[in-house]
Amino acid sequence: MSRSPIVIKVGGALLDDAAAMTRLFLxxxxxxxxxxxxxxxxxxxLVETLMASLGLTSTKIDGLxxxxxxxxxxxxxxxxxxxxKQLCAAALASGLTPVGLSLLDGNMVVCEPLADKYGAVGVPSTADSAFLKNVLAQSALPVISSIGSSPQGRLLNVNADQAATVIAELLDAELLLLSNVDGVLDSDKVLISELNAQSIAKYASEGVITDGMKVKVDAALSSADTLNRAVYIASWTADINAILNKNTGTQILPTTLKPTNGENTDHLNGDAGDK
Known part of the structure; x- marks a missing residue:
């Protein structure tokens, strides 16, 4: 079986579902x-709750x-x-060996500020994979937060989808974007097995993919294009092997998949099918 790594991105809402955390880590x-x-x-x-308790507010520019x-x-x-640490503790309780990290640890990822008007919002790029590969070689589970740093030592807040994408890029890994939804549903509430840029645009124009799911799908498409491979949207309660075997979840295909090692990848660039 392939030994290529798997990067799993989870949102903070998972912390409120102890049963889902346990199932995921098992x-x-x-x-x-x-x-x-x-x-x-x-x-x-968690950030929103803390900021509210401190009486701190922030604004958005263009949705960011x-x-x-x-x-x-x-x-x-x-x-x-x-x-x-909550995630690490849950992983430990499931018999795993977690190692809590941030993007900046081990010089894995370097970040630059997006723009002055956004403040300490960072854009990540790959740096050095050696440290992370050494952690993985110990059969440990890296649990990485989306906090990064500029080369000058300025702490930066990174979008978690972008953080997961850059780690997947660093390791040439498969990427699973997991949340509390089973995947993308069509107008009949049937799970869509595959989507590409064209079918995403079609479903969006029909009002099938909207609001938060449109944001999620767009992020997955951006990740797929960056990684040059399919990205999975699925539930954090689903079996990971079932997701990878395409038995559940939705695959988001890259806009243009570049062949690697002479492989014919034309079948991945056609119209997306529904399941």
């Missing part, structure tokens, strides 16, 4: 017998939240601290 434990696994997480709900530098100590505490 599934990871099973997969880990054949393939390395990395978990990358956000923590939006502005992150003042003075808010970063609290955001780091919520993401790299509370969220990360």
């Amino acid at each position: 599934s990871i434990k099973e997969v880990q017998t054949t393939r390395p696994v990395v978990v990358v997480h956000g923590g939006g709900p 939240r502005v992150t003042p530098d003075e808010h970063m100590p609290y955001i780091c505490g919520a993401l790299a601290g509370s969220a990360n």
